[in-house]
Structures are given as C-alpha cells and as structure tokens.
Amino acid sequence: MYPVVLIVAALTSAAAMCLGATLFGFDVRRLRVAVFGTLDCLWGVIVFFVVNVLVTVGFIAAARTLGGESSSSYLATDLTLVIVSALQGVVFHLWRLAARGR
Amino acid sequence: MGVTAITRMLAGVALVVTLAVPFTPAIDRLAVRMAVTPRLEPADIIVVLAGGLQYGDRLTEASMRRTVTGIRLYRARLAPVLLFSGGTTEAGGPTEAAVMAALARGLGVPDSDILLETASTNTRTEAVEVTRILKPRGLRRLLLVTDPFHMRRSRAVFERAGDFEVLPAPADPWETTALGPESRLAVTRRLSQELTGMMYYRARGWL
Numbered sequence: 001m002y003p004v005v006l007i008v009a010a011l012t013s014a015a016a017m018c019l020g021a022t023l024f025g026f027d028v029r030r031l032r033v034a035v036f037g038t039l040d041c042l043w044g045v046i047v048f049f050v051v052n053v054l055v056t057v058g059f060i061a062a063a064r065t066l067g068g069e070s071s072s073s074y075l076a077t078d079l080t081l082v083i084v085s086a087l088q089g090v091v092f093h094l095w096r097l098a099a100r101g102r
Numbered sequence: 103m104g105v106t107a108i109t110r111m112l113a114g115v116a117l118v119v120t121l122a123v124p125f126t127p128a129i130d131r132l133a134v135r136m137a138v139t140p141r142l143e144p145a146d147i148i149v150v151l152a153g154g155l156q157y158g159d160r161l162t163e164a165s166m167r168r169t170v171t172g173i174r175l176y177r178a179r180l181a182p183v184l185l186f187s188g189g190t191t192e193a194g195g196p197t198e199a200a201v202m203a204a205l206a207r208g209l210g211v212p213d214s215d216i217l218l219e220t221a222s223t224n225t226r227t228e229a230v231e232v233t234r235i236l237k238p239r240g241l242r243r244l245l246l247v248t249d250p251f252h253m254r255r256s257r258a259v260f261e262r263a264g265d266f267e268v269l270p271a272p273a274d275p276w277e278t279t280a281l282g283p284e285s286r287l288a289v290t291r292r293l294s295q296e297l298t299g300m301m302y303y304r305a306r307g308w309l
Contacts, residue, residue, distance in 0.1 A: 005125075039109075039117070043112065073295075073298075
C-alpha cells in the first residue's frame, strides 16, 4: 500500500513531463538543467537547515546557562525548522539566480 | 571536480537518503535495535518519567502513555509504590509529576502509594532527584517507565546516578517492522534526538 505515494509521484511527474513537452513546448533536454537547479537549491536548504539547528542549539545552551531555564533540546529538531530552512534555501537560490540575471 | 559539482553531488546524496528514509525499511530495523526489551519483574518501586505537558496542564501523548503503563504495572502488583518524576515545563505552571499523579489518583491509585519528584528538568536531573528520594528509603530495584527509544539512555543514567537495578518497562514496546512513510519520518526524528542525547550525555560523563 505504501509505495502508492511513489507511484502517484511517478505518474504525475510523467504526466507533467508529457504536458510540458507537448502542450507548452518545453525542450526535454533542458530538464537536466532543472534537475541541476533543484540540486543547487537543495544544497542551500541543507546549509540553512544545518545552520538553523546549530544556532538553535546555541540558543538553548545559552538559555540554560544564563537563565537556568529548562529549554527543551527537542526544539532543535522541530519540524518547522525544516520548513523554514526550505523557504530560506529557495529564496536564496532564486536571489542568486536573479543576481546573475537569469 | 568543481565546487558546484561537489555541492550537487552532496545534495543528490541527501536527496536519496531523504527519500530512502520514508520509503525503505532501513529505519524500522534501526528502531528495533534501539528499543530496549522489557523486563517486567517485581520491583521495589515503579518510576515513571515525564514526557511533557501541553496546553499548560495537560499530559502529552507520551506522558499519558507512560502514566497509564505505570498504573498498569502497579495494578499488576509488580511494585507497591509509584513514583512520578517531572518538574514544571513553564514558569508558574503545574509540575509534570503532579499532573501524572492526578490521573493515577483518578484511576484509583491511593495517594499513600504515590511519590512525586518535582525538581527535575531533564533525564539527568530526573535520575539525580529520584536517587535523592529513593536512597534514604533503601529502594534500589526499580521498574523504569519511559518511551522505548528513551529507555537506553534513561536506564544508563539511572544506573550511573544511583547504582540502581533498573528493569526496563517501556511504555510502548517497539516490535513493529512495518511502518508507513510518515511514521518512519517521526521515528527518524525521535531516533536523531535520542542519538544526539546519548552523545551529549556520554560527552558529559553521565552515562
């Protein structure tokens, strides 16, 4: 049952590729550029995520040292950090492209 | 190989790993290995570790599971006393131990069979504070109730802090090897927290 997610993703990706190539006239060979662009963007997301986790850990350590407050270390693995990092990574990537005039 | 090629390769590896975690059984196997086998035998006391509060004064799902497990062990007469451990999670709020104990009382555990530890803020301080309570009473064989992945670190830190004989009583014995993609992500997150916690505790010399 669980591979259904992968099957759905494969089907919609294939459909989008067909649609892009036929209806919108996208060059299929340029798909490679999109894949590399995605990897560049993903790299930014990873960097932001690592930095965000480290800064959060720093904040927790500082709060514990200075205030003796019981800040939970689980904050550093909060799911919202992934979402925020993804947004930061995408915006930074697009900014970089814009700066290059692409 | 240029910097761009290297970063793309690393991003590609990260992408493959990110997809492999929810869609392959690798994490299921790691989870089973991390979980501690229960040892449900008669003991001097049942120690239930807090798993947090939410909305101010309500037990989280983890705390609820642990509390109910502790009560079940008490009802099975595996120990005559229940100790709930956990301090406040926010200034001015109730202690985790008090909220768990209220549930136990509500489910029929007599007040005389309940002990509270309300000064702790994490697993390490729970071990220290519980030791402070149990040592003068001469109690050293304890049934420890917490989550399955938290058990390994908790057991080690309790054994180290108080020289106790710790019998693991995980709130949710982990035996499954057939998780769905979403559950695998949750388990991965939990395992990451626990492995990081173990590294930190080892570095501090608490294990």
